[in-house]
Structures are given as C-alpha cells and as structure tokens.
Amino acid sequence: MKRSxxxxxxxxxxxxxxxxxxxxxxxxxxxxxxxxxxxxxxEVFPSVQGNALDNTVHFIPEILSAEKTLLLIGYIQNTQxxxxxxxxxxxxxxxxVKVYELPTxxxxxxxIFQRRIDNFMRSGIPNELWGGVVTIYQDGExxxxxxxxxxxxxxxxxxxxxxxxxxxxxxxxxSVKALxxxxxxxxxx
Numbered sequence: 001m002k003r004s005x006x007x008x009x010x011x012x013x014x015x016x017x018x019x020x021x022x023x024x025x026x027x028x029x030x031x032x033x034x035x036x037x038x039x040x041x042x043e044v045f046p047s048v049q050g051n052a053l054d055n056t057v058h059f060i061p062e063i064l065s066a067e068k069t070l071l072l073i074g075y076i077q078n079t080q081x082x083x084x085x086x087x088x089x090x091x092x093x094x095x096x097v098k099v100y101e102l103p104t105x106x107x108x109x110x111x112i113f114q115r116r117i118d119n120f121m122r123s124g125i126p127n128e129l130w131g132g133v134v135t136i137y138q139d140g141e142x143x144x145x146x147x148x149x150x151x152x153x154x155x156x157x158x159x160x161x162x163x164x165x166x167x168x169x170x171x172x173x174x175s176v177k178a179l180x181x182x183x184x185x186x187x188x189x
Contacts, residue, residue, distance in 0.1 A: 032106050033141065037148030037171055045164045046146050048139035050102065053130035061164030068189050073102045073156035075149050082155040085174035097186050101133045106140035147171060159185055
C-alpha cells in the first residue's frame, strides 16, 4: 500500500522531533563542568591514561622521559588551529623538545563516540605523527581541572620536566612573545 505524501511528511516530522529530543537530552546530560583557569607551574602533572592514535596506551606523566616534554592540550576541536600555530613556531625556530598533543575531552558522552572521534582525527593527521597524539577521554576532567577550561579554544601549553613537574604554562593563545618565553624555559634546563 502506498503512503501519501502527507503521511510520509508527518512520519518524518515525528522522527525529527524525536531526534531533536534525544540529542537535547544527551547535550544536557553530557555537559561539561567549567573550571576556572589556573597556573599549575611547580605542581606535578596529574597521572592520566590515554590512547595514541597509533593504538598504543600511554600513562602520563609516567611516559615522559627525564628530559623536558611539551604537552599541547586541546579541549575542543577548534583548539587545533592554536596547536598548529605552536607547532609551526617550534619548527620554524628549530626548537628541540619532545612534543605530545593531548586532545582532552571530559564526560561520559564523548567516550561513547571515542572510536569515531579518533578515526576523524586520524583522517586529518599523517600516520607518522599518530604516536604523538594521545587522546584523553576517561581522565579528561582531571586535566581540565588541573589547568582550567575557560576559553577552551586556546591550547594549554605545558612544559613538563623530570618527575612530571610543570615548568612552563601558557593558555592565552599563540604569540611570538610566549613562544620566545617557552624557548628560554626549554634552553634553561
């Protein structure tokens, strides 16, 4: 039996209304907690677990060598623009430091889509760089609480030394002055 156009349209509208309701519920339940920005210099970076895009499991700061390591932390997708500016600046100035990108997401809802999110990131990152991109889902709230997450479009730039101690921190968006200050902190170690 053929359905009339009006019956099909009514079914479609009901479907869309249910979809909007479900997505609204998820967005309310999946809302993240806001933490005021703070400067954690001198503190030990929290112990968290993440998975690199090459599927290796990492425990941070335990994986960090005794040398200095730079963590570029992003809380939302649009933070990648700021992270890329930091990476380009480090490359152009030939700064020698080990770097990890840490896409960090809090809440249970993103964990449901972890595989899809990681695959999306893999599609935009050359596979030779996958080992340096460690996604943090389960412990995302620990990191966001540690640095604060107000104005999440700015990367959290964290230089970690021996024992996981934070030696440099910056969260106001890329600037040449901040890059030079970071380079001085790296060179002084």
